[in-house]
Amino acid sequence: MSAPIAITASKLTRFYGNRAALDEVSFEIRAGETLVVFGANGAGKSTLLRILATLIRQHDGSLTVLGEQLPKDGWAVRGRVGLIGHESLVYRDLTARENLRFIARIHNMPLDDVDPMLERVELDSRADEPVRNFSKGMMQRLSTARALLPQPELLLLDEPRANLDPGAAMLLEPFIGAARHRTRVIVTHDIDYGLEQADIALGLKHGRAEWIEPADHVGADDARRLYK
Amino acid sequence: MRQRRRQGPSLAAATLAILRKDLRLELRTLETLTATLIFTTATFVVFHFALDRDELVGDLAAGVFWVTILFASALTINRLLANERSQGGYESLLLAPIDRNAILLAKMMFLFLALCVLEIFAFAVFTLLLLGPNPTTEMLALIPICVLANIGLATIGTLVSGIATDTTARELLVPLMTLPLFIPVLIGAAEATSSLFEAAPLIVDLGRWLSLIALYDAVFVLIAYAIFEYVVGD
Numbered sequence: 001m002s003a004p005i006a007i008t009a010s011k012l013t014r015f016y017g018n019r020a021a022l023d024e025v026s027f028e029i030r031a032g033e034t035l036v037v038f039g040a041n042g043a044g045k046s047t048l049l050r051i052l053a054t055l056i057r058q059h060d061g062s063l064t065v066l067g068e069q070l071p072k073d074g075w076a077v078r079g080r081v082g083l084i085g086h087e088s089l090v091y092r093d094l095t096a097r098e099n100l101r102f103i104a105r106i107h108n109m110p111l112d113d114v115d116p117m118l119e120r121v122e123l124d125s126r127a128d129e130p131v132r133n134f135s136k137g138m139m140q141r142l143s144t145a146r147a148l149l150p151q152p153e154l155l156l157l158d159e160p161r162a163n164l165d166p167g168a169a170m171l172l173e174p175f176i177g178a179a180r181h182r183t184r185v186i187v188t189h190d191i192d193y194g195l196e197q198a199d200i201a202l203g204l205k206h207g208r209a210e211w212i213e214p215a216d217h218v219g220a221d222d223a224r225r226l227y228k
Numbered sequence: 229m230r231q232r233r234r235q236g237p238s239l240a241a242a243t244l245a246i247l248r249k250d251l252r253l254e255l256r257t258l259e260t261l262t263a264t265l266i267f268t269t270a271t272f273v274v275f276h277f278a279l280d281r282d283e284l285v286g287d288l289a290a291g292v293f294w295v296t297i298l299f300a301s302a303l304t305i306n307r308l309l310a311n312e313r314s315q316g317g318y319e320s321l322l323l324a325p326i327d328r329n330a331i332l333l334a335k336m337m338f339l340f341l342a343l344c345v346l347e348i349f350a351f352a353v354f355t356l357l358l359l360g361p362n363p364t365t366e367m368l369a370l371i372p373i374c375v376l377a378n379i380g381l382a383t384i385g386t387l388v389s390g391i392a393t394d395t396t397a398r399e400l401l402v403p404l405m406t407l408p409l410f411i412p413v414l415i416g417a418a419e420a421t422s423s424l425f426e427a428a429p430l431i432v433d434l435g436r437w438l439s440l441i442a443l444y445d446a447v448f449v450l451i452a453y454a455i456f457e458y459v460v461g462d
Binding site for chain 2: 054
């Protein structure tokens, strides 16, 4: 029996002013699959992630995420989606522990989950420092902990390995890597990493889907052409 | 794939979590409070020299007091939701499974408390620098006036802050939108206060002016509750 559909996007369109940042993009992924999105800067990758995260609405087309129609039932998806992006989405003047305790409260999670999560991302020794003192790599680890604490069913990852040294990338791999029950949408410029992670690959150019294929049908050269 | 819809926190729990976080941030940085208290003192000093009087009574005293509070509150309102963005956590709040009116209620409560602190400080400084009559027990009637005025200012302020937070002209937009909307609160509060600031303080027509402010508060609380979801959404 195949896994249920996790995301169905049909002719998804989003404008910024008169410019279509996303132009009739369609795809479908099943639970546990990974969609990797390639494309040059401004191709619409981050816009797509923000629509999936319910942070912005599509202007046209239909979208179902985790069985709920967006944007109408966005409230039912929030809390089931974890977003790790360019911004850490934590409060700079709070400590790492205070940030995660706040996240636990607004996601109705037990506060007891916070300390084990800090240990898993190896921030327990710095947990009581304001995060404004953290390096970019530490911020990325805290951001990962922030996104994963509510145990999301769908992970949206925008350049998840940016700012991470090889050790930190290995540390976070079990959290953000492929897993049977984890559906992921990854935006990356790292073609080798992306193709290695992908079940389905989507190439975006100027907001339009150049191709959407099973990852084993896509070569690195296909992805590189998007950047020319 | 609808099987696992996680229950978010209740409206009250989410509101308290956000309020607690905001208070913690403000107590740690003291950015907004310090700015408003300095602004208030400076404004009273400016009035002292501009009016060329050592003491103010009646209408004039009430007007100066409330205009200063209104301008000082605009500083807090400017930063209310923008602070969420500059601190970095705003979108994690929008991603949470909470009723977005929890954000409205928490910010209103935060602004209400900030205004209470501001008014206690402002009354002390005003008494020292400008107010003619010495404080009397009649002046305790300022408490319900401030409470009702603060509800109105906090509601309108939070709504405008939500509208302005994503605009590039936020610092211009906040005073342009709030000050006209504050006028009924200003009229009610200043009229209710003026007899308290007379040379022989009296409580006159207090109920009438408090009712006006309360009615205005009720209208804006309902409007804010109905539209805030759309204000903070895309």
